[in-house]
Every structure is written in structure tokens, then in C-alpha cells.
Amino acid sequence: MHAHLRRAGRGLADGRQPRHRHGPDCQRRLARHGRPRAGVFRPGPVPGQDGRVRFPVRRARDEVALVSAPAAAAAPPRAWAQLVGYYASLGAVGLASAALGPTLPGLAEQTGVSLGGISLVFVARSVGYLAGSLLVGRLYDRLPGHPIMAAGLGLMAASLGLMPFAPWLWALAGLMAVLGAAEAAVDVGNNTLIVWTYGDAVGPYMNGLHFSFGAGAFLAPLVVAQVLGQGGTIAWAYWALAALTLPPALWLARLPSPGGRAPAAQAAPTAAAGGVSRYGLVALLTACFFFYVGAEMGFGAWVYTYAERMGLADAASAAYLTSAFWGALTAGRLLSIPLAARLRPRTLLAAALSGCLASVGAAWLWPGSPALLWAAALGTGFSMATIFPTLMAFASRRLALTGQITSFFFIGGSLGGMFLPWLIGQWVEPAGPRVVLAVIFSGLALDLAAFLALVAFTPRPAPPSA
Structure with a gap:
């Protein structure tokens, strides 16, 4: 097929119309779509500056776009729904990550320890995140990704909802470790599955993904401040954050997971200095x-x-x-x-x-x-x-x-x-x-x-x- 396209491109570049010799590829295309109706504009192949021939493809009523041959794989039909789920789920991770600072004095009072003692929760959370990052990557290579992300979000909601019921520091540290592992599962899943969904066109979607994390981190202290301003306690703040984590889990659980793709071959590494x-x-x-x-x-x-x-x-x-x-x-x-x-x-x-x-x-x-x-x-x-x-x-x-x-x-x-x-x-x-x-x-x-x-x-x- 590529030889046929190159011959057509050379003919157009010389100003000659291509001869309509229907080879096997054209025969299959005619069998699938039928012959063009009289008076309907069907533009032919157009040679590009890079030497590749491009076929005009009609995308809308009056819009024609050039698609390279072979054309790049398009995003799946429900990619927009997956994108909403990814953005919302990483925003939930931002909510959980930024909620600890404003609630730290209340957690110290709840567990009866000093501020120096309550700082142990940072260690527990980081250990959980490191362990989750090391373990969850293999799961995404072997199992559908959306159920894993939904499970991670559900585990995040459960950990946040149980924080007010932890009267001892060791129990709070255990919940923080579980929360860190669940955040790692959602974080790794988002950054992996969005690449599998959009492939080489992932750039702007990846930037928006990390912006959603910052938006969640921005909203978390506002949620805590609103709850405290209405006369509530940090318990109600954590329950509100847990409730906000559940909708992305339910959204992703109903969507099919994107299939894994083998990474492209990379150039051989060179020495630094x-x-x-x-x-x-x-x-x-x-x-x-x-x-x-x-x-x-x-x-x-x-x-x-x-x-x-x-x-x-x-x-x-x-x-x-x-x-x-x-x-x-x-x-x-x-x-x-x-x-x-x-x-x-x-x-x-x-x-x-x-x-x-x-x-x-x-x-x-x-x-x-x-x-x-x-x-x-x-x-x-x-x-x-x-x-x-x-x-x-x-x-x-x-x-x-x-x-x-x-x-x-x-x-x-x-x-x-x-x-x-x-x-x-x-x-x-x-x-x-x-x-x-x-x-x-x-x-x-x-x-x-x-x-x-x-x-x-x-x-x-x-x-x-x-």
C-alpha cells in the first residue's frame, strides 16, 4: 500500500492526475464504502513535505482533515468520560494530601500527644506511599486499571472517614500509612492509564491532570475552614473529604479500562560525563x-x-x-x-x-x-x-x-x-x-x-x- 501511495504522491507532485487503477486496497475500500456519488467532492491523496502521502478525511459537514498513512490511533470513543474520572480522582488525592496541615493540631489533641509526637503521621504516610508505589505498578500491568483505581479511592475514603475514630497515635499512624498506599495506587494509575488512553497526544491532558491535583490541594483547606467556621469539628471535615472522594470511585468503576501498550523503543543511553x-x-x-x-x-x-x-x-x-x-x-x-x-x-x-x-x-x-x-x-x-x-x-x-x-x-x-x-x-x-x-x-x-x-x-x- 505504501508503494501505491508513493506513486500517487509523485503523480500529484508532477501535476498529473493519478490513474484509477484499483488495487487490492482500493477494492476493499470500495467494497466497504461504495463508489462516490455524482457531484460529491472526494478529494484525492495529497503529498506532504515530509514525503508521506496524506488522505483527506471528512470529519464534519464542511471540514476536511489530512490524516497520515498509516494514520495514528485515535482515542477511544469514551475517552472524555475516562478523562473526567482521572481528573476527579487525582483532585481527590490533592484533597487528602493538603488536609493534614489544617487538621494537625486537632489530631494531636484527639490522640493526646504533642505536636512533636503527631509529626509521626508524616513518616507513616510517606512509608505507605513508597510501599504502594513499589507494589501497585505490577498490578496495572496484569489487571484492568479502573477497578484498581476505584479500590484505591474507596480505601482513601475509608481511611479519611476513620481518622476521627483513632484515639491512639499508633492507630492514626496506621490509617495514615493505608492512606498513603491508597494515594500511591491512584497516583500511579492516573499517570499510567492516561498515557494508555491518549498515547503520543497525551501532553496537554497530562498537564491538566497535574493541575487537577493542585486544584484539590487548594480546595482542601477551604473545606476544613468552612466546616470549622460553621461550628463543626475536624471529624466533620474528614467525613466531608471522604464523601468527596467517593464519586470518582463510582464513576471509574462503571467505565471500561484502557488496554496496556508496550512502551516505544528508546534510544540507547549515553554516558553523562x-x-x-x-x-x-x-x-x-x-x-x-x-x-x-x-x-x-x-x-x-x-x-x-x-x-x-x-x-x-x-x-x-x-x-x-x-x-x-x-x-x-x-x-x-x-x-x-x-x-x-x-x-x-x-x-x-x-x-x-x-x-x-x-x-x-x-x-x-x-x-x-x-x-x-x-x-x-x-x-x-x-x-x-x-x-x-x-x-x-x-x-x-x-x-x-x-x-x-x-x-x-x-x-x-x-x-x-x-x-x-x-x-x-x-x-x-x-x-x-x-x-x-x-x-x-x-x-x-x-x-x-x-x-x-x-x-x-x-x-x-x-x-x-x-
Whole structure:
């Protein structure tokens, strides 16, 4: 068939009309669709600049589109319904992830422990997420994906609904570990199944998917603030979050799962900058992810307690402050897309880390101003928005990324998200609430130091060859 198309394309390029010799492919097409009616426009093949012949395909009443031969596989008919389920389910993960910070003092009071003791829930949640990430990937390769995601969302709803009934710290930590594993199942499933659904056209849908997580993280403190403002307790806040997690589970359970697709063959990996420097490069990049995720999770989890303990906000205002941080991070993710197309990754990273340090440092050095704290929360969230994806782009320019190397980055980020919030919890009572911003500022400074070491001690990528 390809030889027939090339002959037709050469005829059109020379200005000659193609001869209507109906080969086997044309015979099958005529048998399926019939011969064209008189007076009906049926455009013929059109040669493209890349040498491939394209057949015009009528998509609407007056619209003709060119489809390459062989044409790319289209999305399934119910892809829009699957997309709604994916966006809603990852939004539910954002709700559960951002709800812990505003409810942390209430959970400490419920279990009868100090704020230093309640910080153990961060460790339990991160351990559960790591374990779930390692185990659930094999399930998606062997079983239909939507039932697994629905089960993960149901497990999330059950864990959130049982949080108010945990009177002991160990029971609360166990529920947090289950919640982390369920979040990993939904997170891995979303990022895997959306690729299987849209294939090479997944780019804009993937960006929207991660925006939905930020939207959920933005809404969670608002839900908590509304419940507390109406005279409710954190128990009602967790039950409301559990109720919001159930609709995506029911939606996905009724949809057929997309089939798995083998990944495309990748180019052979090349060395980064020699044997020893390759390991050092991976270590420095992992350190960057460690400190960044730790600072992000530390600020999102502890800014509520900092504002309340410093007397800069009451319970409802502190919840709105947390929501403002996540909202700025979400808006920054949208606005950073055109910036990433215009600026080099190292330039964008340097500006983002500098903005984070300036915002957190100002609030730390001048701690008595509520307005400055609000400005710092907005500035920190907006500056942090682009760091994680730009670090991935920066890494791809310095070495050939493999699955194993990428897993190191995510493990480093998970460990940072576990360690820095736990460290803040150990110091917040003996050293006072100002230690919250001090630890976050130190983590960001170490992140900047690791990034500067990357720029200084690794070679720049070679320009692409013509």
C-alpha cells in the first residue's frame, strides 16, 4: 500500500492526475464504502513535505482533515468520560494530601500527644506511599486499571472517614500509612492509564491532570475552614473529604479500562560525563528533589501551625492561608508553561529558588506582620510551582534518563517529604514556632547549593547536530 501511495504522491507532485487503477486496497475500500456519488467532492491523496502521502478525511459537514498513512490511533470513543474520572480522582488525592496541615493540631489533641509526637503521621504516610508505589505498578500491568483505581479511592475514603475514630497515635499512624498506599495506587494509575488512553497526544491532558491535583490541594483547606467556621469539628471535615472522594470511585468503576501498550523503543543511553561524575550527577539531582519536596511539604503542612502559634491568624484564617499557598502553587503551574518554552531550565530554576528564598526569608526575618506572611505564602507557592518539572527537564539535558534513575529522583523526593516535616515537628515546641520557617529556609538554601554544584561541576549539554 505504501508503494501505491508513493506513486500517487509523485503523480500529484508532477501535476498529473493519478490513474484509477484499483488495487487490492482500493477494492476493499470500495467494497466497504461504495463508489462516490455524482457531484460529491472526494478529494484525492495529497503529498506532504515530509514525503508521506496524506488522505483527506471528512470529519464534519464542511471540514476536511489530512490524516497520515498509516494514520495514528485515535482515542477511544469514551475517552472524555475516562478523562473526567482521572481528573476527579487525582483532585481527590490533592484533597487528602493538603488536609493534614489544617487538621494537625486537632489530631494531636484527639490522640493526646504533642505536636512533636503527631509529626509521626508524616513518616507513616510517606512509608505507605513508597510501599504502594513499589507494589501497585505490577498490578496495572496484569489487571484492568479502573477497578484498581476505584479500590484505591474507596480505601482513601475509608481511611479519611476513620481518622476521627483513632484515639491512639499508633492507630492514626496506621490509617495514615493505608492512606498513603491508597494515594500511591491512584497516583500511579492516573499517570499510567492516561498515557494508555491518549498515547503520543497525551501532553496537554497530562498537564491538566497535574493541575487537577493542585486544584484539590487548594480546595482542601477551604473545606476544613468552612466546616470549622460553621461550628463543626475536624471529624466533620474528614467525613466531608471522604464523601468527596467517593464519586470518582463510582464513576471509574462503571467505565471500561484502557488496554496496556508496550512502551516505544528508546534510544540507547549515553554516558553523562564519565563513570564517576555520572553517579555524582544522579546524587546531586536526587538531593535537589529531596530538599525541594521537603520544603514544599513542610511549608504546606506547618504554615497553619506557625500562623496560629505566632498569633498572626485564627483557626479559620490560618486554613485560608494554607489554601492561598496551594492556590498560588497551582496558578504558578499554569503560568510556568509558556515560561518553560522561552527560558532555559537552569535560568528558570535559579529564578524559582531565589524567589522561594526571598519569600520565606522575609517572613522569617520580620515575623510580626500578617500581611507579610500572606505575601510570603503566595510568593513561595508561586515560585515553587515550576521547580519539580524543571528539575526533570534539567536532568534530561545532563544525562540519559532511565527508569531506574528517575525512580531515584522520586524516592529522594518522598524521603524529603517525610524527613523535613518530621524534623520541624521535633523542634517546634522546644524552639518555638519560628523554627518552621528556619528549617524551610535551610532546606531551600541547601537545594540552591546542590543546584549550583550541578551547574558548576557538570558539562553543559552539547548543541543538537544538524
